[in-house]
Amino acid sequence: xxxxxxxxxxxxxxxxxxxxxxxxxxxxxxxxxxxxxxxxxxxxxxxxxxxxxxxxxxxxxxxxxxxxxxxxxxxxxxxxxxxxxxxxxxxxxxxxxxxxxxxxxxxxxxxxxxxxxxxxxxxxxxxxxxxxxxxxxxxxxxxxxxxxxxxxxxxxxxxxxxxxxxxxxxxxxxxxxxxxxxxxxxxxxxxxxxxxxxxxxxxxxxxxxxxxxxxxxxxxxxxxxxxxxxxxxxxxxxxxxxxxxxxxxxxxxxxxxxxxxxxxxxxxxxxxxxxxxxxxxxxxxxxxxxxxxxxxxxxxxxxxxxxxxxxxxxxxxxxxxx
Amino acid sequence: xxxxxxxxxxxxxxxxxxxxxxxxxxxxxxxxxxxxxxxxxxxxxxxxxxxxxxxxxxxxxxxxxxxxxxxxxxxxxxxxxxxxxxxxxxxxxxxxxxxxxxxxxxxxxxxxxxxxxxxxxxxxxxxxxxxxxxxxxxxxxxxxxxxxxxxxxxxxxxxxxxxxxxxxxxxxxxxxxxxxxxxxxxxxxxxxxxxxxxxxxxxxxxxxxxxxxxxxxxxxxxxxxxxxxxxxxxxxxxxxxxxxxxxxxxxxxxxxxxxxxxxxxxxxxxxxxxxxxxxxxxxxxxxxxxxxxxxxxxxxxxxxxxxxxxxxxxxxxxxxxxxxxxxxxxxxxxxxxxxxxxxxxxxxxxxxxxxxxxxxxxxxxxxxxxxxx
Numbered sequence: 001x002x003x004x005x006x007x008x009x010x011x012x013x014x015x016x017x018x019x020x021x022x023x024x025x026x027x028x029x030x031x032x033x034x035x036x037x038x039x040x041x042x043x044x045x046x047x048x049x050x051x052x053x054x055x056x057x058x059x060x061x062x063x064x065x066x067x068x069x070x071x072x073x074x075x076x077x078x079x080x081x082x083x084x085x086x087x088x089x090x091x092x093x094x095x096x097x098x099x100x101x102x103x104x105x106x107x108x109x110x111x112x113x114x115x116x117x118x119x120x121x122x123x124x125x126x127x128x129x130x131x132x133x134x135x136x137x138x139x140x141x142x143x144x145x146x147x148x149x150x151x152x153x154x155x156x157x158x159x160x161x162x163x164x165x166x167x168x169x170x171x172x173x174x175x176x177x178x179x180x181x182x183x184x185x186x187x188x189x190x191x192x193x194x195x196x197x198x199x200x201x202x203x204x205x206x207x208x209x210x211x212x213x214x215x216x217x218x219x220x221x222x223x224x225x226x227x228x229x230x231x232x233x234x235x236x237x238x239x240x241x242x243x244x245x246x247x248x249x250x251x252x253x254x255x256x257x258x259x260x261x262x263x264x265x266x267x268x269x270x271x272x273x274x275x276x277x278x279x280x281x282x283x284x285x286x287x288x289x290x291x292x293x294x295x296x297x298x299x300x301x302x303x304x305x306x307x308x309x310x311x312x313x314x315x316x317x318x319x320x321x322x
Numbered sequence: 323x324x325x326x327x328x329x330x331x332x333x334x335x336x337x338x339x340x341x342x343x344x345x346x347x348x349x350x351x352x353x354x355x356x357x358x359x360x361x362x363x364x365x366x367x368x369x370x371x372x373x374x375x376x377x378x379x380x381x382x383x384x385x386x387x388x389x390x391x392x393x394x395x396x397x398x399x400x401x402x403x404x405x406x407x408x409x410x411x412x413x414x415x416x417x418x419x420x421x422x423x424x425x426x427x428x429x430x431x432x433x434x435x436x437x438x439x440x441x442x443x444x445x446x447x448x449x450x451x452x453x454x455x456x457x458x459x460x461x462x463x464x465x466x467x468x469x470x471x472x473x474x475x476x477x478x479x480x481x482x483x484x485x486x487x488x489x490x491x492x493x494x495x496x497x498x499x500x501x502x503x504x505x506x507x508x509x510x511x512x513x514x515x516x517x518x519x520x521x522x523x524x525x526x527x528x529x530x531x532x533x534x535x536x537x538x539x540x541x542x543x544x545x546x547x548x549x550x551x552x553x554x555x556x557x558x559x560x561x562x563x564x565x566x567x568x569x570x571x572x573x574x575x576x577x578x579x580x581x582x583x584x585x586x587x588x589x590x591x592x593x594x595x596x597x598x599x600x601x602x603x604x605x606x607x608x609x610x611x612x613x614x615x616x617x618x619x620x621x622x623x624x625x626x627x628x629x630x631x632x633x634x635x636x637x638x639x640x641x642x643x644x645x646x647x648x649x650x651x652x653x654x655x656x657x658x659x660x661x662x663x664x665x666x667x668x669x670x671x672x673x674x675x676x677x678x679x680x681x682x683x684x685x686x687x688x689x690x691x692x693x694x695x
Contacts, residue, residue, distance in 0.1 A: 214407035217374050221478075222468070223395045223424035236411040 037297075043290035044070045051286040070287025072096035073280060074113050074295075078105040113292060116274040121299065122185055123270055124253040127192035131249045132242055134193070135200025136208075140230060142201070143208040144216075154205075157198045165195050166258045176263055185268045188260070192253040199252075200245050207241025208234065243310035247303065254300050271296050324385035324475040324508055325350045326371060331380035333366050340366040342532040344380070348476075348525070351506045353499070355519040358529035359555070364512045365480055367529070371510060372478045373397045384475055395424070400469035401478040405485060406461045408453040408468075414440075415449040418467040425472070439471040442501070458486045462494060466501065476508040483518060495521050516556050520544070528552050544603075545668050546684050550677040553601045553670065559634060559645040562602045563672070564619075566641065569595040570671060570680050577671065580640065582619055586669040587683035593673055598680075601670035604634065607646035609660040618661030626654045637662060 009015070014022070042058070043051050045066040050057050057063035078100050086106070092098040100107050138157075142150060172191065173182075181187030211234060219229035235242075261273045275292040278285050304311065326348040333341040341363040348354040356364035369375040371382055373394030381390045389397050400421070408417050418439055422432045440446045443463040448456065453464060462482060469477055482498075483491045499522045502509055513519050519526050520540045527537045528551075536548040547553035553561035566579045570593040576585045577600065584600065612620055621637040621644070628650065635646045635654045639662065646662075648654065671680045679685075 212405060212407065214403045214405060215409060217394070218401065218403060218407040218468075219420070221372055221374070221394045221397075221399060221401045222421035222472070225395065228424070233409055236409075 040290045040293050043286055044294045046070065046287050046290075048280060048285060048287055051290070067099070067287075068095065069099050070285075070291035072099055072107075073111075073285050073288035074278065074291045075111055076100070076107045077109050077111050078103075079108045080105050111278075112269075112274065113271070113278075116269050116271045117296070119185060119188075119264075119268055120254065120270040120272070120296070123188045123192065123268070124250055126185070126189040127196060127253045128246050128249040130189060130193040131196035131200045132204075132246045134197050135204050135245060136235075136238070136242060138197075138201045139204035139208050140234065142205050144213065154202075157201050160194075160198045169259065169262055172259075173262060183264050183266055183268045188264060188268055188270070191259055191263070192249075192256060196249040196252055200249060203245045203248070204238065204241055207238050207245075211237050240310050243307045247307060247311055250303060251300060326354075326476055326508060326510065327383040327386075328367070328371065329381045329383075331367065331370060331382065332378045333363070333370060333375060334378045339532055341370070341377075344529075344532070344534055346527055346534060346537055348508055348510060350508055352524045353502050353509045353511065353522055355523035355526045356510065356512045356529055357516060357519040357523075357526050357555075358514065360514055362529040363532040364514075364529045368478050368480055368510055368512045371476075372399050372401050374401075398472075398475045399478055400472055400474040400476075401480065402462075402465045402469050402482045404481040406465040406482075408456075408461055408464055410452075410454055413450055413452050414445065414456070414464050414467075417453060417464055418449075418471050421468060421472045435471050436467075439467040442470065442504070443467050459490050459494060462486065466498075470501075470505060470507075474507075476510065479509065479511045481513055482511075483513070483515075491515075491518070498522060516558070520556070528555060530555075546679075547601065547670060548679050550599060550601070550672050550674075553672075557603060559604050559647070561670075562604065562607070562644040563674075564600040564602065564639070564641045564644070565674055566598055566600070567595065568598050569593060570598060575666075579619065584619075584664060584669070585666040586664075586671060587667065589671065590681040590683065590685065593680060597674035599672040599674040600664075601672055601679075602644070602664050603668070604645045604647040606665045606668065607637075607644065607648075608663050608665070609635070609637070609646065609648065609652065609654070610663060612659050612661040618663045621660050621662050623654050623656055623658045623660060625656050 042060065045060065045068070046057065046064055047067045047069050050064040050067075051070075060066045072095075076096060081104065083104065086101055086104065089101075089106070092101055097107055141147060142154060147153060176182045176187055176191075179187075181190070215233045215237070216226065216229040219233045220226060224232065255272065256270075257272045260270045264270060264273065271292065275289055275296065278288045278292060280288060328347070329345050331341055331344045332339070344363070344367055346354075356367060358364045366375060370377050373389070373392060373396075376391060381388055383389065384397060384399070409420065412420070415436055418436045419432050422435060427435070436449070437446065440449055443466055445460060445463045445467065448460060448464070453461065456464065465482070479498075483494050486494060495518055502522075511519075511522065523540060525537065526540055526543050527534045528543060529535065530551050536543055536552045538546075543552060543556055547556065547561065550561075550563060553563070564579060566577075568577055568579065570577065570589050570591065572589050572592045575588045576583045577598065578584070579600065586600070609621075609623075610618060612618070619639055619641075621639040624636040624638045624643065626636070627634040630650065632647055632650050633652070633654065635648050635652075637644045637646060637660065644662065668684060670684065671682060672678065673680055
């Protein structure tokens with residue numbers, strides 16, 4: 001009866017109310033997910049007393065004065081001195097020195113954070129490169145060639161992920177000690193690669209399977225070798241998959257904690273086992289720990305933001321491909 | 323350009339034989355069609371000629387040179403794929419130039435040859451566009467451009483029009499043939515569409531079940547099918563088969579079906595009484611009033627499809643349904659009883675047990691083709 005019924009709206013697109021609800025849920029989830037990050041960021045700019053005060057101090061400049069003390073303590077090692085000695089020193093030549101002296105201490109040298117951070121970079125990016133490189137080659141072979149016992153091999157590769165890697169910690173520990181790989185960057189790169197390569201093979205095989213063989217056949221007829229065709233035709237089209245896989249591998253290797261604690265102690269120690277054991281005066285130095293964590297987030301953030309276009313396409317790959 | 327000679331080619335995939343003992347020669351400059359239903363081995367044959375599959379046995383010669391086990395890139399053959407296989411990460415210009423890059427052609431010459439190919443195909447305005455936004459026809463032209471830019475010895479085309487819609491396919495058929503006439507390039511073209519094959523090819527090889535059933539010009543294949551399969555596969559509607567028991571006698575010019583004598587080209591072979599089949603093209607059938615013209619097969623009109631210039635009339639007979647192509651003005655109403663007569667000049671007779679043709683005057687070497695009836 002209602003002649004004024006509008007038919008201008010789409011019947012398949014979500015309505016305004018649904019979109020609003022969806023938006024609200026996303027924002028709510030983002031807030032919940034971001035609270036710990038926000039808290040870490042805030043803690044990193046507190047002084048040690050502010051960081052453990054109760055009730056918690058939340059809003060900078062209102063509840064507490066931001067300080068760079070956490071960052072100073074993260075990068076420097078300090079030593080307690082007598083008041084007489086401190087008085088005998090020339091004026092402090094840096095903000096950090098001044099803060100340190102106000103706690104009756106002096107800066108005696110750089111901390112191990114920078115070398116540990118470098119270890120993390122080398123090991124995580126090294127193992128990612130290796131995993132994705134090996135994974136791409138293996139995935140291409142599984143996708144295109146007649147590999148004897150192909151299905152069994154693929155299942156075997158997958159089966160290495162069927163238990164938590166730490167379950168084999170003891171054999172790996174003994175093996176590494178025997179081989180002299182304990183506490184070496186190479187050892188950690190190989191370990192993370194061995195964990196990640198199965199994921200890489202499976203993910204990349206899916207992506208490469210989706211690239212029609214005709215592309216390589218066309219290139220081979222047009223005068224290219226298979227390797228050239230792989231490099232010039234398959235790789236560019238697999239970029240999305242390679243990037244998505246690289247991000248997954250990098251996140252695993254970057255965040256890995258258990259093996260890093262077990263197998264590294266000095267020269268090859270990565271940041272994750274180092275950060276929580278930054279000890280300050282009278283217990284854990286929470287601002288320094290928070291500062292270490294905040295800085296630790298940055299490389300992966302940059303990497304992911306730079307490649308996010310590929311990542312989004314990679315995750316929805318196959319679902320929306322024409 | 324080159325002559326392609328294929329001898330006794332066999333390809334087995336495990337226990338499945340895709341191509342069995344296939345031999346043919348494509349003359350220099352010919353447009354050669356491999357035609358057959360899907361799974362008949364035509365694409366496998368093409369891929370072996372192109373070097374994408376290795377034959378189980380047999381040989382392939384390109385201009386006399388044995389290339390049977392040579393790599394695809396060493397054969398100097400270009401190929402156009404059904405789904406075009408344009409590289410999505412390159413624009414049109416780079417796609418067309420891709421084969422030249424592998425040959426190490428200098429940049430200026432590459433540019434000149436790419437633009438020349440684009441001019442031939444009338445896609446100069448698309449050169450700097452990405453391939454992803456192109457229409458099917460333009461993609462097809464780019465794929466052709468990538469093939470012709472190299473000036474290869476021969477072109478392989480694997481159902482290149484299969485992905486286009488019907489109207490456009492017809493247009494591209496004309497363009498492909500015009501391009502071939504201009505380049506005079508030896509071309510092997512695979513299709514399952516008999517209209518494409520008939521309209522473009524100099525020679526057609528009809529394949530079925532891994533073997534070439536018949537090789538000849540489109541006219542030969544249409545007028546003188548070697549087997550019932552070819553008669554059935556070529557032509558739309560297909561050839562009608564009137565199956566009957568009888569004998570064929572060399573020298574005789576008629577067969578007897580249900581006591582009606584049907585005249586046909588003078589037989590050159592004999593067959594003892596057994597199952598035979600008379601092959602009748604739809605346009606060779608005429609209908610008349612029953613009883614008035616003596617010597618016709620009785621039938622009843624089942625229905626008619628009006629096509630404008632003519633109509634396809636389906637007639638029920640004691641030997642099954644027959645389809646006749648009749649002038650549009652002929653009155654054909656379902657249920658009418660009619661008498662069928664056949665134009666005798668190009669009727670075929672088959673041995674229904676083997677499906678093979680029984681030779682007649684139709685197959686005489688000096689048989690010249692007369693216009694369609």
